[in-house]
Amino acid sequence: MKPSINIPTTSLQDYLSTCSELCVGNHPLKHIEKLVSRTPFYAYDRQLIINRVLQLTNTLPKEISLHYAIKANPYPSLVQLMAAQVSGFDVASKKEMLLAIQTGMPAEKISFAGPGKTAEDIEAAIIAGVTLHVESSGEIAKVKLAANQLKLKANIAIRVNPKFELKSSGMKMSGGAKPFGIDEEQIPQILIDLPLEQINLRGFHIFAGSQNLNADAIISAQQQTFALAEHLVELTKQITTVKIDYLNIGGGFGVPYFANEQALDVGAIADNLQALINQYKTLVTGLDLILELGRYLVAEAGIYVCKVVDKKVSRGTNYLVCDGGLHHHLANSGNFGQVIRKNYPVVIGNKLNHNERELEQVNIVGPLCTPLDILADKIMLPKASLGDYIVVFQSGAYGASASPKDFLSQPQVSEVLL
Structure with missing residues (x-):
């Protein structure tokens, strides 16, 4: 066993300058392979x-409750x-709700979002006591019916589709026509019609977008979010007898995946949040003020690892063929929202200390019978051998669970937390 390596404070890529073979949790790749019995795997x-x-909670204002969005990685x-580590989920x-409950997280700290919830979903959420983020008037009707049948009161927050959008966002979730949330101009009538005998209105969920590396764009969206929230809370007071105790301001924090991308300036966002909390002191007093993040908390702490099983040259192009590919890591293949495919950070995990003169340009592909099965394209790496480990960084979020694992009936991928 090689000497242990200090854990970096940012991402697994920091190991590059400290060892010849990548380690996760102080375990080299060859040992992790033995732990999980095979490649490919996520670690x-x-x-x-x-x-x-810890870094984030020490930076954010103390009034902020940090929640983890399980969809980013439900392992x-x-x-x-x-x-x-966090205040809620x-x-x-x-299925994610049952997973969350079984961790021991209190039900009042769990929210259930997403359009198209089934009657079964809604009944389970009411029984569990979690907060449903309702996304349409039709869904509210379903909640009322289920609460009546169960003879239980449902906890809800109204997800709002604001008129503004989160600029520079990888995925825009607000502004214009959207399947997510209830348009802000419809909220007055929603409050008038709300069946308060069956429903406990806790507050509002305002989520504008995700995967954003532009601090100014996030700051602007949060400023508009607080202003909208103040208006909605005042509206609620005028129309109902409800006292709001819940405001989820979404998240949107991104991580750098591609060349020339810079890490998000979280300090500037935290300073802005503190200023907003001070400005809207009356609004936030007594509120559970939630920042909901997924990718930002886990993406840089995970890697995807597969093995070189063949090498070939086709009309002057070098190919490394691996035992893993898009069926395990759809996002890395470029088929999960990229318009123009770009390479995630990729290394040969057992050849980190290499000589620059030994580099060669390669295309790395998986075992599937499709030209879409790309791990890396025209990338410079040390000369590879059969059995070398191909490592894809930034793979801790939207990896295994976001991929077509049964495509072409290939072997399943393993996962391990170390």
């Missing part, structure tokens, strides 16, 4: 996740770890 570094959460061991399915 997540628990200490990096803890460090990221059960990772979710259990998160339960001890956001879930997007009944």
